Amino acid sequence: MIRLQEVSKVYDGATVAVSDVSLDIPKGEFVFLVGPSGSGKSTLIRLMLRQELPSEGAIWVAGKQTTKLPSWKVPLLRRSLGTVFQDFKLLPNKTVYENVSFALEVIGRPKHVIRNQVPQVLKLVGLATKADRLPTQLSGGEQQRVSIARAFVNRPLIILADEPTGNLDPATSVGIMRLLDRINRTGTTVVMATHDHAIVDAMRRRVIALERGKVVRDQTRGAYETADEAPGEI
Amino acid sequence: MRFQYLLGQAFANLKRNLLIVFAAVVAVLVMLTLVFGTIVLRWSIDQDIGRWDDNVRVIAFLSDDLALEEIDALQQDIQGWEQVDGIEYFSKAEALDEFRELFADQQSLVDVVEEDPSILPASLRIRPGAAADYSAITDRLVVIPGIREVSAADEAIDALVARSERLRTFAFWIVVVLGGAAVVLIANTIRIAIFARRDEIGIMKLVGAGNWFVRIPFFLEGIMEGFVGAVLAVALVWGVSGSIAELFSTSTDPGALTVPVDFLIRNGLLILGFGAGTGLLGSAFGMWGFLRD
Numbered sequence: 001m002i003r004l005q006e007v008s009k010v011y012d013g014a015t016v017a018v019s020d021v022s023l024d025i026p027k028g029e030f031v032f033l034v035g036p037s038g039s040g041k042s043t044l045i046r047l048m049l050r051q052e053l054p055s056e057g058a059i060w061v062a063g064k065q066t067t068k069l070p071s072w073k074v075p076l077l078r079r080s081l082g083t084v085f086q087d088f089k090l091l092p093n094k095t096v097y098e099n100v101s102f103a104l105e106v107i108g109r110p111k112h113v114i115r116n117q118v119p120q121v122l123k124l125v126g127l128a129t130k131a132d133r134l135p136t137q138l139s140g141g142e143q144q145r146v147s148i149a150r151a152f153v154n155r156p157l158i159i160l161a162d163e164p165t166g167n168l169d170p171a172t173s174v175g176i177m178r179l180l181d182r183i184n185r186t187g188t189t190v191v192m193a194t195h196d197h198a199i200v201d202a203m204r205r206r207v208i209a210l211e212r213g214k215v216v217r218d219q220t221r222g223a224y225e226t227a228d229e230a231p232g233e234i
Numbered sequence: 235m236r237f238q239y240l241l242g243q244a245f246a247n248l249k250r251n252l253l254i255v256f257a258a259v260v261a262v263l264v265m266l267t268l269v270f271g272t273i274v275l276r277w278s279i280d281q282d283i284g285r286w287d288d289n290v291r292v293i294a295f296l297s298d299d300l301a302l303e304e305i306d307a308l309q310q311d312i313q314g315w316e317q318v319d320g321i322e323y324f325s326k327a328e329a330l331d332e333f334r335e336l337f338a339d340q341q342s343l344v345d346v347v348e349e350d351p352s353i354l355p356a357s358l359r360i361r362p363g364a365a366a367d368y369s370a371i372t373d374r375l376v377v378i379p380g381i382r383e384v385s386a387a388d389e390a391i392d393a394l395v396a397r398s399e400r401l402r403t404f405a406f407w408i409v410v411v412l413g414g415a416a417v418v419l420i421a422n423t424i425r426i427a428i429f430a431r432r433d434e435i436g437i438m439k440l441v442g443a444g445n446w447f448v449r450i451p452f453f454l455e456g457i458m459e460g461f462v463g464a465v466l467a468v469a470l471v472w473g474v475s476g477s478i479a480e481l482f483s484t485s486t487d488p489g490a491l492t493v494p495v496d497f498l499i500r501n502g503l504l505i506l507g508f509g510a511g512t513g514l515l516g517s518a519f520g521m522w523g524f525l526r527d
Contacts, residue, residue, distance in 0.1 A: 072445060077442070078439070
């Protein structure tokens with residue numbers, strides 16, 4: 001579903017953000033990208049989203065080689081991806097319902113599809129009763145649920161999440177992780193960049209650890225750190 | 235529904251920056267008012283210049299009893315004069331056509347001539363090598379038998395021709411300077427609109443909205459700004475077109491100076507297109523380097 005082949009990203013010819021990374025993420029997998037700030041997690045997410053192109057190497061996402069994709073085809077690639085960010089990126093003047101339906105409107109989905117899909121996905125994230133609220137009237141966890149609903153409403157093949165729990169307290173984070181886990185069980189590939197030890201250790205999924213732009217560990221059912229000895233369960 | 239959405243976005247953008255949109259529309263309005271006004275003014279001057287086009291400065295009207303061979307010989311002779319640059323024969327039929335055109339809005343005159351076409355003589359139209367040579371040519375022509383009358387462009391006509399040309403230059407610089415200002419102002423409104431909607435655009439790009447879907451509202455916004463300015467300019471100039479036409483006219487007959495409606499429509503449409511084009515160009519400049527993926 002996602003493949004990186006000897007990918008490097010160098011900014012301004014000097015700052016090395018990602019260095020010679022090769023990855024293969026099959027369909028339906030749940031992958032954590034872990035590592036300290038500046039280790040290249042977010043750059044990898046941006047490369048997968050094709051918000052940036054690598055300085056070297058090739059990338060395949062959802063069956064397309066994004067490094068060779070002409071820019072007019074990028075929107076079509078993005079339609080098979082859902083994205084979730086630390087800062088939610090909701091539109092403050094639109095209601096919960098409108099924030100989600102907006103994602104379908106701007107890619108030209110017909111009205112009857114929108115009327116059908118949006119309530120369904122709001123129900124999935126547990127916000128069916130708050131469809132008319134504005135984002136400012138919601139808690140942080142609820143806002144992140146809206147952004148997950150928006151990412152998932154078009155049934156993407158892949159969800160890319162960059163620190164989705166970064167702004168949330170631990171209890172709320174657990175709820176968000178349950179939601180992402182549920183979405184993963186529908187067959188959606190999930191790639192999540194995080195530095196939340198507790199979550200990674202509790203979920204026990206594939207862990208790709210980065211340091212200074214290099215993959216230093218790639219482990220199925222891994223923990224945040226190799227020496228970690230206190231796995232929990234969600 | 236999608237078009238409605240795009241148009242709605244364009245109107246929302248316009249409302250958000252009302253003040254700077256106003257400035258952009260006024261710039262287009264001023265530019266196109268001057269351009270359209272100049273077009274009307276040149277029309278009125280050209281009415282006066284009429285047959286003095288193409289550097290023709292001397293017209294020798296021929297007697298009706300002159301045979302074609304005689305005319306031919308005369309033409310050859312005059313062509314040989316050192317002051318003469320060129321000469322053309324203008325038949326009675328051509329004279330009638332020209333008369334119909336020049337006096338199209340005075341049917342009574344046309345009627346008289348059509349009843350008796352012999353009123354209009356054939357003529358030789360002469361282009362002097364230098365504009366100042368017309369008096370020398372005239373002096374030589376008047377003594378030739380078979381030439382009924384000689385009519386020469388005087389300095390007033392020369393001045394009118396020069397004025398018409400100056401107006402063309404003036405209109406050109408108006409377009410360059412004010413057109414440039416209008417494009418920059420429109421580009422500015424587009425930049426502001428993009429900035430105001432940057433979060434929304436970011437999300438649109440993330441969820442896979444097509445590039446043109448993102449751009450079209452901004453193009454519509456620019457086109458509307460240019461178009462509204464052009465509509466106001468056309469309305470304004472149309473309203474006072476009579477006064478503009480009389481501005482420099484030497485004609486004493488006010489009826490001759492009614493600017494024909496089809497002329498106004500034809501050039502008005504051109505101005506509207508020009509306004510919309512200015513808006514399109516402004517939008518393109520405003521989006522330059524923005525709204526990439």
